[in-house]
Amino acid sequence: MGMKETRKTVGTTLGLLAPVVAIATFLFWFYTNNSVGIPENRGVFIAVFVIAIVMAVASFIVGTRWFGGVAAVIGIIPAAFMLFTVSISKQVVAEDAIKVGDTIPYFAALDDQGERFTSDALAGTPVLIKFFRAHW
């Protein structure tokens, strides 16, 4: 096996490994997310996604057989997507947002039965209010 063939084998291996690393981490992320366990510091996840992208890009630089190239592209997609979601995940509230010690404002909305609910119903009883992003 010549030098060129060896390089191609290395490149193809990198290309094939990239999606394995990216997809496994992607799945682990959502598994962790489901149990409300994404750590405050997502550094390890970010590092692994970056590694997957580096492997995919390296496979093209070194040279790869066609299936290694296809795999590399498949690996880049979830890794890049997750890095993108991390990059836009910073949350910013309004300056006059509610804080500890404030009295909650009056509010009204429809409940899941389509019935009108107003905050008057909460008077006299402690309540846990949870704002969340949506069900998807």
Place this chain on the structure above:
Amino acid sequence: MLTVSTDYPEVIRQRRGAHRLQATMLSDRDLGVTDAFGLRNQGAHSGPVGEDQAEALPVPTTLLVSADGVVLWMDQSENYQNRSGPEVVLAAMQQYLDVGE
């Protein structure tokens, strides 16, 4: 317990079973409740976009409110990928309301 999201009532109704929640679940499609609390996310809109989607999303926040309507405790994520875990919320309830175990 009360939950607030931008989902339509029918979506919340369908999904309620999956979470086995007994809470009152409000639909805040126009963000009226979210804005009353000042909790609209001012950062990048990271939800689905389109005509049928909410124009923004609340910052995930859990508030513990006393019987007279004062916020006793709150927990808010700096990024939307983190949430208050059940143990954090339960600890706060025990501390402030003297309930649960």
